[in-house]
Amino acid sequence: MTDKTLPEQHDFMSSGYARTYPSTAGTQEPVPAQRLDSLLEDLLRDGFVVLERLFDEQQVTRMREELLAQLSPYTGRNAFEGLRTQRLYAVIAKTLACNPLVEHPLVLGLLDRILAPNYLLSQLQAINILPGEVAQSLHYDDAFYPMARPRPPYGAATVMAIDDFTEQNGATLVIPGSHLWDARLPTAAERAAARPVVMPRGSLVLFLGTLWHGGGANRSTAPRLALTAQYCEPWARQQENFSLSIPRHTVRQCSEHIQRLLGYSIHAPFMGMVNGMHPKRVLEESSEQGID
Numbered sequence: 001m002t003d004k005t006l007p008e009q010h011d012f013m014s015s016g017y018a019r020t021y022p023s024t025a026g027t028q029e030p031v032p033a034q035r036l037d038s039l040l041e042d043l044l045r046d047g048f049v050v051l052e053r054l055f056d057e058q059q060v061t062r063m064r065e066e067l068l069a070q071l072s073p074y075t076g077r078n079a080f081e082g083l084r085t086q087r088l089y090a091v092i093a094k095t096l097a098c099n100p101l102v103e104h105p106l107v108l109g110l111l112d113r114i115l116a117p118n119y120l121l122s123q124l125q126a127i128n129i130l131p132g133e134v135a136q137s138l139h140y141d142d143a144f145y146p147m148a149r150p151r152p153p154y155g156a157a158t159v160m161a162i163d164d165f166t167e168q169n170g171a172t173l174v175i176p177g178s179h180l181w182d183a184r185l186p187t188a189a190e191r192a193a194a195r196p197v198v199m200p201r202g203s204l205v206l207f208l209g210t211l212w213h214g215g216g217a218n219r220s221t222a223p224r225l226a227l228t229a230q231y232c233e234p235w236a237r238q239q240e241n242f243s244l245s246i247p248r249h250t251v252r253q254c255s256e257h258i259q260r261l262l263g264y265s266i267h268a269p270f271m272g273m274v275n276g277m278h279p280k281r282v283l284e285e286s287s288e289q290g291i292d
Contacts, residue, residue, distance in 0.1 A: 021278045023265060024256045025117045029105040036109050043110065047179030048197070048207035051106060055160070055202040059100065064162050064225060066097040067126045075130070082215065084133035088126035090245040091227075092262075096253060098124065101160050101204070102229045103257040110206060111156060115233055121261035122155055122232040123240040126162075127215065129170040129224045135217040138173065138186055138194065141230060142209030144239075149183050155209035155232040161201045162225040170218035171196040172205060172226075178212035186212055234267035247292045252283055259283070 043049040055063075067088060076082040091098055101107070102121060111119060142155045165171035173194035175186060186194075196216055197205045207213060209232075218224055232238060242251075242262040251259060259265070264279045266272045274282050286292070 021266075021280050023118055024260055025119075025265075026112055028103065028108045028257060031106050031109040035106075036113065039106075039110060040113050043114070043206065043208065046176040047211035048174050048176070048205055048213075049110075050197060050199055050203060050205050052199060052203040054104060054106065054204055055100070057202070060162060060202045063097050063101075063227065066095040067091075067128075067162065067225065067227065070094045071126065071128055079134075080137060080139075082127075082129065082133055082136060084130045084218070085215070086126075086128040086130065086223075088128075089123075090240065091124045091126060092242075092254070092258070093246045093250060096250075098126075098227055099254060099258055101158065101227055102261060103255060107158055107204075107206060107229075108257070111231055114153065114156060114208070115231065116235075116267075118234040118260065118265045118267050120232050120234055120236070120238050120263055120265075121240075121242070121258075122230040122236075122238045124227075124229045127226045127228060129215060129218045129226075131218050131221055131223065133170060133215075133218045135170075135173065136215035138175070138191055138212050138214040140178075140210050140212050142232070145236060149210065150180060151210070153179065153209035153211075154236050155230060156206060157209065157228060157230040158204045158206045159197075160204040160227040160229075161199050162227055163223070164201050165197060165199045165203075165224065165226075166220070167196045167198060167216075168218075169220040169222065169224040170216040171198050171224075173197075173214050173216050174205070174207065175212040179208045179210040181210075181212070231261070234265075235271060238263065248283055248286045249292050 039049050071086050071088050076085045141157050145154045159172050175194050
């Protein structure tokens with residue numbers, strides 16, 4: 001990928017934004033470069049990469065319990081959401097138990113290599129596919145950015161298996177290599193040959209925003225719960241309006257990385273500012289004034 005770091009002489013690098021609130025981008029726990037190189041090679045070739053057993057049983061169990069406690073009994077409003085699928089939006093506003101997925105060092109390490117510094121979390125949601133659900137229409141996630149293909153991805157996503165992903169219970173379907181396509185649609189043969197991402201609970205698949213994929217049909221007798229975190233370039237609009245969906249007192253409980261990803265950060269030279277100043281100042285001022 002091309003170097004997306006800011007040149008040293010950029011005005012932003014010596015501005016009040018950078019001096020008072022230096023970005024935490026790239027400061028997560030380091031991952032061996034050799035491992036990142038290998039995973040990135042697979043990601044750029046296939047459009048996706050599977051990271052097995054990234055979370056232990058205790059972590060997965062806690063996430064599962066928190067998500068199931070918050071899930072609405074209602075299912076999707078249309079076929080794309082899934083008429084036999086439950087979804088939980090605004091996850092961070094409801095529980096912080098899933099933050100470890102959003103800011104996992106290996107995930108951030110890969111995103112650091114494919115997106116510009118200070119990239120954002122676009123949305124975080126839980127998806128519970130119930131028995132009898134049909135396969136979701138294949139799509140690519142950053143299609144709502146109306147720019148012609150082929151092109152670089154403007155985002156990336158993770159789908160974490162809270163339950164085991166199997167061919168029978170709705171494992172995510174992917175078309176390897178489709179991230180490199182132009183504007184064409186998948187053929188009937190390509191749709192039929194879409195590959196299920198089978199993986200044990202605690203694992204995740206990370207894929208580029210241009211990869212054709214979709215939720216699989218659940219032909220089993222049990223639900224299949226997943227958690228998905230989607231990210232976007234720092235100049236792109238996020239799917240979820242976190243400034244409205246997450247109270248400030250909750251944001252203040254999150255790590256510096258999560259705060260940056262939610263949008264309490266600046267994309268040079270001043271995208272994201274509040275009243276001409278860094279948005280983190282809002283968290284400090286509202287805390288001092290007792291404002292949520």
